[in-house]
Amino acid sequence: MTIAETEREITEEFELFGSDWEGKYEHLIDLGKSLPLIDPNLKTDDKLIKGCQSKVWLHSALEGENVVYRADSDAIITKGIAGLMIRVLSEHTPNEIIDAKLEFIDQIGLKEHLSPTRANGLVSMIKQMKMDALAFKLNAS
Amino acid sequence: METLLNHITPAQLAGIRADFPILSRTVHQATDGSQGKPLIYLDNGATSQKPRAVIDALAHYYSFQNSNIHRGIHRLSQEITVVYEKARETIQKHLHALHAHEIIFTRGTTDAICLVASSFGKRFITSGDEILITEMEHHSNILPWQQFCEEQGAVLKVVPVTENGALDLIAFGILLGKKTKLFACTHVSNTLGTINPVKELIRLAHANGTAVLIDGAQAVPHMHVDVQDLDADFYCFSAHKTFGPTGVGILYGKEKWLNEMPPYQVGGGTIKTVTFAKTEYADLPLKFEAGTPHIAGGIGLAVALDYINTIGLDAIASHEHALLAYATPQLQAIPGLRIIGTAPGKASVLSFVIDGTHPMDIGTLLDQQGIAVRTGHHCTQPLMARFGIPGTVRASFAFYNTMEEVDKLEQAVRKAVKMLI
Incomplete structure (x- = not known):
């Protein structure tokens, strides 16, 4: 599945909730709870994304041609959002990740989380994911 | 009445x-x-909402009164200077300060504390002296002192907080030492809500020869503050937490200190005469009010104080x-x-x-x-x-x-x- 296809899939998933904020957030919380636990050894300070009110650890690895992300957070909604980002971006090539438009965030009504003042780290999370992809690309070339 | x-x-x-x-x-x-x-607004500790009277005062200023204060010979400038200085008097009365010129308009509490740290600090605190703060201070009442201490070689000491969020008064007594030149303390904790016994703390500090700055940002919106009764040397608060506009705050300082302190920021409005050889600075309060101030903000703050006083x-x-x-x-x-x-x-x-x-x-x-x-x-x-x-x-x-x-x-x-x- 391409990044755009996953984005579309998530958008359709969230459309079911309409303006029901409870359903939407319960879904995010469930996503957060179901995100696979990451190795505690990966939750080191150097994997911590700065600028978040909650702690977000992001671990990126190049497996074959694809970047694989793992993430965790001490806040469950943030973790749910991290889960969505992983679903969209993980296991794609650095180029695909760098070019990803990520319009689904706006479409599923999480745009407010993109505000830099929101301090939940979605902006920093996206930036870090793309930076890591860029680093893998530069190392490979 | x-x-x-x-x-x-x-x-x-x-x-x-x-x-x-x-x-x-x-x-x-x-x-x-x-x-x-x-909307259920329960974030008043961050900033308070504004009554119509304050909003109207701001609109009225920009619609009909806008001109620069303390400068012009023309009618508008004279009118607004009177209104602005009247606002200063309203604030003086609200805090029960002895003189209107002890009320300095600043950009906010943070700016007021930075002013004291820089100006009072340079004049009265030297290497090896101590500044005492508390564990419950807002960063705004930590960083200016920390930076001052790093630059000037003074020592920052911290009064701890007890388990229920009160100030550890025994520790305060121990930490208040011969070298303590200034004690900076919040009146009300923004995080815990603790109301510190500032009058007693000031009395003890003064008995030790220590000057006291009180951060009143979380107190002035909620309670009577009488700076003479407290005997505070410095007391500051922000207009925006007190139902007034953002971008303006107040530093109250005792005349005896303010007169001894050098200007903080210098520039337009702070002077009597300037030559390239020497500048003679203005008297209080203008000595500390460099540049064109937030005129509408100062006026709006006075309207906000009038408003809360009508409720009581x-x-x-x-x-x-x-x-x-x-x-x-x-x-x-x-x-x-x-x-x-x-x-x-x-x-x-x-x-x-x-x-x-x-x-x-x-x-x-x-x-x-x-x-x-x-x-x-x-x-x-x-x-x-x-x-x-x-x-x-x-x-x-x-x-x-x-x-x-x-x-x-x-x-x-x-x-x-x-x-x-």
């Missing part, structure tokens, strides 16, 4: 709420046209106390909820954590229900470290909040916990 009640009646509260246009708005309107949720600070304090007394047991009854800051006689601030949840998750889900609270460390990271928590959820009340809003807060917190756990 009309006698003020010592409480706010339900009818009066409805009238007060009608004075604040923002309180009738909704939040989170959905794109499908469904109705938003009524006794009635305000009584209403906020009732809100806190009503909210505290309701929230405490929620399983796993722990209130941080339980000092007796505290101000209307409720900081809490809930087992198994992150403050930010609670805050996000309260926001979805139309309730504005603050989450995080509240610019008091050392205090969070002392309690071993990453942050809290903080509901802070003002006189326009209602018991129904407290009920809705409690229900919304329960709903958030149910969703999260």
